[in-house]
Amino acid sequence: MTADDSGFRDADADFLAERFEAHRARLRAVAHRMLGSAGEAEDAVQEAWFRVNRADTTGIDNLGGWLTTVVGRVCLDMLRSRRSRAEQPLDAIATPAATAPATATSSDPEQDALLADSVGVALLVVLDTLTPAERLAFVLHDLFGVPYEEVGAVVDRTPAAARQLASRARRRVRGADVAESGPARQRRQRQVVDAFLAAARDGDFDELLDVLDPDVVARTEAGVATGAATVARGAATFGPLAGVARPALVDGATGVLVLVEGRLERALKFAFVGDRITVIDIVTDPVRLSRLDVRPV
Structure with missing residues (x-):
């Protein structure tokens, strides 16, 4: 590898890091809505960066949408791990990179983050009663506009099944007392x-x-x-x-x-x-x- 090749690789890495940082606020908002914890959300975003840094991002037209699905996969793994640990008593407890292109639209990542934050803590209470797949389908589709085709790819379901997951979650949310001031x-x-x-x-x-x-x-x-x-x-x-x-x-x-x-x-x-x-x-x-x-x- 020549010095020029090395320079190009470094420039590409810097460019990818800059683009990732431009979407960080939105990704953090997605992860926070998934996990209900600011600390875990930061961990999820950092893990997403590790995966992105190892993946081939050439040919991805909409990096923001693709990054959202990567964070979704990370959060799904964390939610499933959390649920599996919940089956164990207290005294008993002392991923491949995403490659599918995404097409979810996000014209303003900062605005998306503000929109997600406006949902409030009350919704997080309801989300905690959902299965990991229901929670992810609702958050990605209803809060961040990710198409069902991409939601289905994250949870290993068909688009129709992803739609059903989000629909069940939506009914739970609507039936909860989230309107109280x-x-x-x-x-x-x-x-x-x-x-x-x-x-x-x-x-x-x-x-x-x-x-x-x-x-x-x-x-x-x-x-x-x-x-x-x-x-x-x-x-x-x-x-x-x-x-x-x-x-x-x-x-x-x-x-x-x-x-x-x-x-x-x-x-x-x-x-x-x-x-x-x-x-x-x-x-x-x-x-x-x-x-x-x-x-x-």
């Missing part, structure tokens, strides 16, 4: 969390069951616990920390911070359906804590 929703959710913390401080198992959805999921870096009884038993041991927990918005969702001697020891992020908690994300890893968007209230 932000302040009113946050007040109601804050009351539920206050009741949860009070019950945890007192070790009141029955009161904990009252505020937990029967199929509640509690996720930590160590593993996943499912079911109201299991999560309530774990929450009852949270009593001492519940006493120093403070309300906050965590990645835009209702949550609490636990400060020990002025240091953020852990953050809890809640998702709700109605007046019951359906998901509790518990973050204790210092690196993940540093990446959270935390706003005390």
Whole structure:
């Protein structure tokens, strides 16, 4: 390889990196809507870049649409992994590059990102009740305009099957209470969390069951616990920390911070359906804590 050839390769790599960065905001918005976590969204976008950097992107007319499908595949893998871990008890838990061209239109990536962000946390609650394939089909098609042909390629289904996935998800979304105003929703959710913390401080198992959805999921870096009884038993041991927990918005969702001697020891992020908690994300890893968007209230 000559010096000129090397220069051309470096220039191509720089050009691809610049084009990827131009779409990063939109890709992050797609991943955030898929995964419900800013930190995981960043991980997904970074993994997408690794895949893109290894792939042959020549001949792709619409890089933005193609990148969206790459991120979709990454998020689908992460959602499936998350669901498989949910089948294991807490104490039991200590990809090829995309090559199909995409044609989804995106005239303004920044505008697409703003549009996705406007959907709000309430929708994320509903999305958490969908299967990974339903969630991906709804987010890609309904929120970001990806054609069913490309959605089907991501989830290994026919376009007609992808349409059915999105339709089922759409019915769930329409049937959920996502119209409640932000302040009113946050007040109601804050009351539920206050009741949860009070019950945890007192070790009141029955009161904990009252505020937990029967199929509640509690996720930590160590593993996943499912079911109201299991999560309530774990929450009852949270009593001492519940006493120093403070309300906050965590990645835009209702949550609490636990400060020990002025240091953020852990953050809890809640998702709700109605007046019951359906998901509790518990973050204790210092690196993940540093990446959270935390706003005390």
